Amino acid sequence: LAMIHEDIERLPMGYETPLADGGASLSGGQRQRIALARALVRQPRILLLDEATSDLDTVTESRVMENLDALGCTRIVIAHRLSTIVDADLILAMLGGAVIERGRHEELLAQRRFYASLVEAQLGGAGEAH
Structure with a gap:
């Protein structure tokens, strides 16, 4: 395993x-x-x-x-490596020790806020990490 x-x-x-x-x-x-x-x-x-x-x-x-x-x-x-969490049931995006967004990968990408900017910076494009 x-x-x-x-x-x-x-x-x-x-x-x-x-x-x-x-x-x-x-x-x-x-x-x-x-x-x-x-x-x-x-x-x-x-x-x-x-x-x-x-x-x-x-x-x-x-x-x-x-x-x-x-x-x-x-x-x-x-995780800081976002490819690790794209299939998670629930993602909590944190900034300064506080949860600022929560949802599934696709939902958070669609919101085009903090999490989406992290994915864009780390994975590029539409966040295809698979």
Whole structure:
């Protein structure tokens, strides 16, 4: 689910490889995927993801998010990379710590306000992130 198994298998001793303090010998994306795998092993009903895929390349991020979609658990996602949230049931756009817009991706784009300007700046065009 977290797309980390193959990376772990490539380590010198696989799953038995000792890691430096805090996983310093791993890439940021590997650390994020290991943290995600550790959370998923508990089969949570609610999963809080705070920039949980920010260090992943877009292809790996897309695969991880597809895998998470199949879980069926509630996800609360905090993200600056908007491609992560375009399929969310509810998006809360915040500015200065306050919610200034709420809705689905398409609804917020149609309003052509703050969220739409973020999408335009980050994704270009009509916000096609798929």
